Amino acid sequence: MKKLFLAAAMMVASLAASAQVYVGGSLGFQSIKPYDGAETSTTFSIMPEIGYNLDDNWAVGIQLGYTSSNADSDFEKTDFTKAIINLNPYARYTFAKTGIASFFVDGGLTFNFYTADAEGMVWGIGVRPGVKLAVSEKVDVIGKLGYLGYAAANEKAGKGSAFGLNINNTDIEFGVNFNF
Helix, strand or coil, X not given: CHHHHHHHHHHHHHHHHCCCEEEEEEEEEEEECCCCCCCCEEEEEEEEEEEEECCCCEEEEEEEEEEEEEEEECCEEEEEEEEEEEEEEEEEEXXXXXXXXXXXXXXXXXXXXXXXXXXXXXXXXXXXEEEEEECCCCEEEEEEECEXXXXXXXXXXXXXXXXXXXXXXXXXXXXXXXXX
């Protein structure tokens, strides 16, 4: 048993020594006052991310985030606060590289768990295109735009579903990754 444990520890240590691990994430803040005299609604999000580069083209990772909002939509303020726990595992395929820029697509799952005054869970599957700028050997700036996929809500969240392509300025994400 001790030998098996020691062998497993050696494998993990050797993998970690040659690992292409990255950590990073993104922050978001939005304050909306749609017209004069309207109440302002706010949204805040934090999305830390950790991943592993399998080779030059493939990576796997996960985002675990938190979003707090008192906005139902861009133009409607609610009387309650929504807190959302986000869990987003993904596989990243880099399909083109030129200079410091790399173009990729993230394909993965999305799980949003609503807490606080709202309830329910929404899951989805889809792809997001993005670009990575290597500003140094250890630092990358990441940008993602749009989403193509399917999402469905459980009964507590309204039991709805959606399929579509969103490429607009409300579905942009910028972040920074640190490579180890």
